[in-house]
Amino acid sequence: MIDAHVHIERGPYTLEWVNEFINQALKMGITELYLLEHTHRFKEFEKYYEEISSYSNYQNDWYKNRTGLSLESYLELIKSYKNNENNIVKIKWGLEVCYLSGIENEIEKLKKENIMDFYTGSVLWINGWGFDHKKEFWVDKEIDTEYKKYFEKEKRLIKSGVFDNLAHPDSIKCFNHYPSYDLNETYEEVIDIAKKTNIKFEQSCGLYNNYGHQKIGLEINYLKKLKANNIEIITATDAHCPEDVGKNIKKALLAIQDA
16 A cells, blocks of 8 residues: 655654654555655745745744755755665655745756655645635635636646646645536546646545545545546555554545545
8 A cells, every 4th residue: 555645744854753654654554655845844945935925924924933944954864764775665755845836947956866756746825825724714715716726726737747746636625615616627627637747646635634524535526537537546644743654545545446
């Protein structure tokens, strides 16, 4: 089983901390583990978060409290692990990249260094607004409009061709807001672009595990259309601590098989 989205951000960049994730993966029957960090953690990406920081005092504080690390410290951890790698669990290392204007240029540069194994793109901000932070921030938002913006950005992310994986592809539903219009045409538009790339779509447990969402993973019609078009789907927890590695991955797999 694969857990393709696990953050190590709540601990030090040490092999001992990484081993906590590996040990949990073993307990949960995970044979392939994708470890990553958010781009917002690293000062090298600061210029891309100016719109986010200026959106509100809340978001400015949120960002300032989480950034400032050197990307090199993360790359050194990756190199250190690869020099001491064991074959108990297959480990891949990468970044979760907030899809922000121009950031794909930085990813292209990083790819040339050939240190990280994958880059996962995510839509977490709509015109600077973090839609998945607090439910009350949706007050006065027009749901249909925000959905259209979200999926337009998702289409641009995929079309860029920079990313290996697409994180939680319909996470805009995090607080159970749904549009008044049928999304099937939107799903088809996204998939038509994806078919021209090798991008993988996450069947993510993140909303189920972290938000108490009633559904696990992708909306059923989205999932069915991905399967029908032979788009590769990978299971992921969006874990942020060792104890959540592999959590509900079996349920995510079953949902894929049953779709």
